[in-house]
Amino acid sequence: FIHSDSGEHKADLSYIESAANAIAPVLEKGNLVILESTSPVGATEQLAKWLSAARPDLSFPQDQGDAADIKVAHCPERVLPGYVLQELVSNDRVIGGMSKACSAKAVELYETFVRGECIVTNARTAEMAKLTENSFRDVNIAFANELSVICDKLKINVWELVKLANRHPRVNILNPGPGVGGHCIAVDPWFIVDSCPDEAKIIRQARLTNDAKPYYVIDQITQAADQFKKPVIACLGLAFKADIDDLRESPALQIVQELAGSNIGEILAVEPNIQALPAKMQDSNVELVTLDTALEKANVIVVLVDHKQFKAADKSQFAKKVIIDTRGIV
Known part of the structure; x- marks a missing residue:
């Protein structure tokens, strides 16, 4: 658009x-x-x-x-x-x-x-x-993302809450994340909003809610980094969803780019599905590293994508780190 x-x-x-x-x-x-x-x-x-x-x-x-x-x-x-x-x-x-x-x-x-x-x-x-299919998913993701922010404020584990609520036979809450990416769900609802701006109130708000989530995650990372004199932040995942190499409209990539421009500290990126950082990040202070290197060097770990490699990792390696887990895998 x-x-x-x-x-x-x-x-x-x-x-x-x-x-x-x-x-x-x-x-x-x-x-x-x-x-x-x-x-x-x-x-x-x-x-x-x-x-x-x-x-x-x-x-x-x-x-x-x-x-x-x-x-x-x-x-x-x-x-x-x-x-x-x-x-x-x-x-x-x-x-x-x-x-x-x-x-x-x-x-x-x-x-x-x-x-x-x-x-x-x-x-x-x-x-x-097609617009309806993707807008329906966007609205449901927005509910989950908004719920995760509320749970943070109320000191409730959102992952446990979602599992408990989903035991109801007619409830199926999606898992929250750092935002919404990809070339469909993050884009298509705006076509409906553009066509009927006065009527598409829920669809518009879902887009705004999901677009705001990366900035909420960035605030969490900033607070975590403030605990260290020399913060080293490892961001796990750049793709817009698990186990693919597609970076289009990725909230994870957006978060890493925003961090790179903020001089917050050393930024390590782990993305097992790509061989090099995208061109627009080549001259940034972000370094593409392996998961082992990230876990060894970082004092702040941010889980942005639930790739199979991250889910299979020995979680004891995370124990002495400050963890921001947007995918509920730790």
């Missing part, structure tokens, strides 16, 4: 427009155009308008419906990082055509490789379905 003058997150459709302009010259009658990128409601219709403007010699579904020369549909991707090819084939797909004929042609395409069910709806509902 882009930021408006008011600080709000606004949808940036320039990439879709660029793609439309790129494919428009080669379109032929009978072609099918599918938008898979997670997009705000109405983006597929806007795509069709751009194509129509570039190719007035062809008809499009907004004007000719089922009889249009070019069929246009939205089919949001549903894949989990690390399992993309597997989920591309096995997952159900929501097919949202701009007309019944558009949907039928899109289903015909996806059924050639999708083993899951192809579920037909209209383009706007298909767009909103």
Whole structure:
């Protein structure tokens, strides 16, 4: 997205427009155009308008419906990082055509490789379905993150509390963390907020709650570092979730970058899934080290990602350190 003058997150459709302009010259009658990128409601219709403007010699579904020369549909991707090819084939797909004929042609395409069910709806509902899925998760994560802050203030172990509450047959609280990352959950809810800013109150607040969590963790780290003349802070994890190398929108990476710019002390980063720090951190005072080195040198340990290597570590090695555990593994 882009930021408006008011600080709000606004949808940036320039990439879709660029793609439309790129494919428009080669379109032929009978072609099918599918938008898979997670997009705000109405983006597929806007795509069709751009194509129509570039190719007035062809008809499009907004004007000719089922009889249009070019069929246009939205089919949001549903894949989990690390399992993309597997989920591309096995997952159900929501097919949202701009007309019944558009949907039928899109289903015909996806059924050639999708083993899951192809579920037909209209383009706007298909767009909103993906945004809703990720916003639902964001709201539930925000509840857990807010609960963790409350528990800190009330001196309650949030991990024990969540386990106890989840024994209720209709309660399933997620585990809190240092924030929300990735290219979906941390982004998609803003598309709904941008579309209906006055109505999307809970969705907006969930985003604000989750975006604030990294700064809460940074405050905890700062207080811990103040206990030492020469603080050495080991941050365990940079990825946005466990056991992957994806750093997009990662709250862990954000926290480490903020610490690096604060002159708080020596910063060690442990990320077993990457070989080098991202380019924007190459000249920082952050050093990428092994877990053993971090546990040996650091006096403050911050668990930011629950990678399998961290969960399997001998927890007695943490005993003499100041621990800030945002993932509940220690």
